[in-house]
């Protein structure tokens with residue numbers, strides 16, 4: 012049996028993820044595992060058609076494809092994304108059709124599920140037979156349970172191929188509407204009120220829906236708006252995963268290209284951020300992903316705190332719940348407030364005009380009122396994942412995060428120092444071991460749960 016491994020790590024062979032692949036390969040010596048370093052070699056893959064064709068030929072000749080990748084900013088590395096784009100751009104999907112597929116990632120479990128959802132959907136779009144996804148923590152393989160799980164994953168994948176198990180598509184194909192957005196006359200009615208408004212977009216042909224939507228957003232404002240086409244930012248390379256930034260936020264490319272200056276002086280200084288992009292397959296473009304990956308020079312420290320954001324998207328956004336999850340997960344962890352989303356998926360041009368104008372007005376209003384939503388599980392759960400790792404195993408590498416987490420008070424609730432709760436627990440828990448007390452405790456719990464809230468509401472004037 013032959014498995015093609017598509018390695019998504021920019022570090023190539025020096026990859027944590029590849030150790031899991033080697034582990035599975037060693038347990039199955041009868042099976043050939045051929046690895047292609049996709050993310051590391053993307054320039055060659057893009058420029059050298061013969062090399063691209065060689066990969067496709069190997070996929071065609073294989074019994075299965077293992078998509079093995081590290082998590083990069085809630086999904087896959089920009090270069091892996093670019094490879095997927097190339098498959099569709101060059102009509103190369105046929106090489107993957109009916110091949111058995113599985114996904115294997117390593118990560119610290121920060122939105123690993125969204126990366127796997129994306130890759131599973133891509134496998135479905137390529138007509139592959141998806142078997143399983145496997146997402147261990149980076150170092151699970153050092154523990155017996157992790158070794159057993161990894162062995163089990165490999166066994167299940169190879170057995171599925173051997174037995175030709177039936178599989179079923181899990182993600183519906185995307186339906187794109189043919190629609191040309193033709194805006195009416197803009198009113199320029201939203202005063203920027205001295206706030207710094209920045210619109211980032213990934214280009215789009217002149218006259219494309221994205222370009223027109225971006226122009227509409229800009230024209231909604233009376234006052235200066237900075238519009239940046241991300242293709243104009245000098246970015247020499249994608250994030251290499253070297254983690255030099257971990258010590259003091261200093262990127263290995265600092266001074267060698269324009270990205271860090273751009274990000275610090277434009278994105279990090281904005282009051283309002285509008286991110287606009289065209290959906291390419293099921294995510295934003297690989298250019299956008301390159302920007303998000305390179306912004307990792309701030310490592311796990313939120314740098315968009317208090318900013319008001321809006322997303323303007325061209326394409327079938329409502330059919331991509333996973334993309335919404337990625338965008339909200341990213342912004343919540345960054346401490347930004349997302350005011351809303353707009354797309355060209357539904358409605359007439361006049362209706363889209365109204366939605367875009369309304370969104371720009373709302374985002375400015377939110378800035379002036381310092382409005383925000385409470386964080387959800389995405390931001391709160393995500394930050395706890397980071398906090399535990401920065402406190403512990405990752406502190407040595409990400410020392411800048413550790414200093415920032417101390418400064419920002421992220422450790423204040425960790426370990427818990429809620430003396431009130433600790434004291435109440437110390438008294439109440441032994442008492443609840445008495446059956447009579449417990450009965451009364453359970454009876455009163457619903458009322459007690461709302462007591463502090465009723466106090467607040469009760470204090471309000473009628």
Ligand SMILES: Cc1cc2nc3c(=O)[nH]c(=O)nc-3n(C[C@H](O)[C@H](O)[C@H](O)COP(=O)(O)O)c2cc1C
Nearest residue numbers: 020026027028081082083084085117118119120121
């Ligand atoms: C730029 C960058 C972004 C990352 N983003 C995530 C993430 O969103 N979620 C996560 O759990 N881990 C994230 N990680 C951690 C890596 O996924 C993890 O270290 C992985 O094991 C690296 O695998 P590799 O050595 O095969 O590249 C990120 C690491 C880097 C360098």
